[in-house]
Amino acid sequence: MSFKAPRGTRDILPSEIEKWQYVEGVLRKLCREYGYSEIRTPLFEETGLFARGVGEGTDIVEKEMYTFKDRAERSLTLRPECTASVVRSFLEHKLFNEPQPQKFYYIGPMFRYDRPQAGRYRQFHQFGVEAFGTSSPVLDTEVIAMSNDFFQRIGLDDLNLEINSVGCKFCRPAYNQLVLDYYKNKLEKLCTDCHIRYERNPLRILDCKNEKCLSLVQDAPSLADNLCEECATHFSSVLSFLDSLNIRYSVNHRLVRGLDYYTKTAFEFVSAELGAQSSLGGGGRYDNLVEICGGPPTPGVGVAMGLERVILALDKRGFDPSLYRDKRVFVALAGDDKLQHEGLLITQELRRAGISAELDFMGRSLKSQMKFAGKNNFSLVIILGEKELKEKAVLLRDMQNGEQEEIKRSKLIDKIKEKLKRQGKTTEEA
Numbered sequence: 001m002s003f004k005a006p007r008g009t010r011d012i013l014p015s016e017i018e019k020w021q022y023v024e025g026v027l028r029k030l031c032r033e034y035g036y037s038e039i040r041t042p043l044f045e046e047t048g049l050f051a052r053g054v055g056e057g058t059d060i061v062e063k064e065m066y067t068f069k070d071r072a073e074r075s076l077t078l079r080p081e082c083t084a085s086v087v088r089s090f091l092e093h094k095l096f097n098e099p100q101p102q103k104f105y106y107i108g109p110m111f112r113y114d115r116p117q118a119g120r121y122r123q124f125h126q127f128g129v130e131a132f133g134t135s136s137p138v139l140d141t142e143v144i145a146m147s148n149d150f151f152q153r154i155g156l157d158d159l160n161l162e163i164n165s166v167g168c169k170f171c172r173p174a175y176n177q178l179v180l181d182y183y184k185n186k187l188e189k190l191c192t193d194c195h196i197r198y199e200r201n202p203l204r205i206l207d208c209k210n211e212k213c214l215s216l217v218q219d220a221p222s223l224a225d226n227l228c229e230e231c232a233t234h235f236s237s238v239l240s241f242l243d244s245l246n247i248r249y250s251v252n253h254r255l256v257r258g259l260d261y262y263t264k265t266a267f268e269f270v271s272a273e274l275g276a277q278s279s280l281g282g283g284g285r286y287d288n289l290v291e292i293c294g295g296p297p298t299p300g301v302g303v304a305m306g307l308e309r310v311i312l313a314l315d316k317r318g319f320d321p322s323l324y325r326d327k328r329v330f331v332a333l334a335g336d337d338k339l340q341h342e343g344l345l346i347t348q349e350l351r352r353a354g355i356s357a358e359l360d361f362m363g364r365s366l367k368s369q370m371k372f373a374g375k376n377n378f379s380l381v382i383i384l385g386e387k388e389l390k391e392k393a394v395l396l397r398d399m400q401n402g403e404q405e406e407i408k409r410s411k412l413i414d415k416i417k418e419k420l421k422r423q424g425k426t427t428e429e430a
């Protein structure tokens, strides 16, 4: 019998993990700089939380959740996204009583029973931030600026930031009605999904990628012309803050995002290179969500990014993670097993000095140890033979330029630190 990872899931092997750790390291550093603290919520929650927090009638809740009964017959669901969980935690621990705003970030797996394709998995990974407690447009701007910084830092600097206002509970109902009126006599021209949207959430017709629906959307009433004064002012404030930070954006009045809880600001970072999976992340304000989930009225704003897609986009750029790799030292033994004792001592000494070091275990010839070290990108190789052991010395080979010299054991650590420094940076920054 042979087992495979379940459909839509995958192993991230050591050969690939460097990219993930690099991306996660940049994100964690960014969060420290912006004052967002990590929150870790359970991978599963009561099913009702998502029905409430993500919204009945959304594709996620209707078709994509992994819902199961536990042995005590409770209905539980693997989290399909993390905002509802963070809101639940914010409420459960009464964090609304703490000084506001409260700013969180998360990184972790989410689960959706979706059709697997390139960049889309059933277990996928998201990074996101959620900030609660103020309706200031500066906070919307901060979340957008932080996302923008992230993409810039990892070299995805030509993404298009699309932004819109989706209104609030005061101006959206009237606009909804305008949309209903507009499509009333055009129903037969809409795709079947949009027939359902017409009944449940007409705004999402504007977001439909079906050609039939796209051709009708041109003349549909625009929410921009129908925002209440507060929403209009909020939107223009966010745009002017973005302007003053020199963050480029394009206003897209068709952008409504897949989730229903957004109010006012909605935004998305789109890549021209990724085709169907072109959105790398997005978010917006959700001023009613905390209340919908049973808490006191508390405004909030957040963003979520799909890390598989971020990494796919990095791959398309030919990203080389070795530039960010730890410099490592290989300890090669040129002689019989008696050298193992000294080899182990040297290796441990290096590790205690904060240097990544590995020892040969395989009893290979020196030639094949050197080959191994080259293939595995070691920066330096220490060669220990009988002669060196007697002289309390080692040979040190620089794998970048092939230079080799004899070093006294007592000077070894200092010499290695100096050489590694000269070879370039390490991933310490993360």
Ligand SMILES: [Zn+2]
Pocket: 167, 168, 169, 170, 171, 172, 227, 228, 229, 230, 231, 232
């Ligand atoms: Zn409004």
Ligand SMILES: [Zn+2]
Pocket: 190, 191, 192, 193, 194, 205, 208, 209, 210, 213
């Ligand atoms: Zn449609």
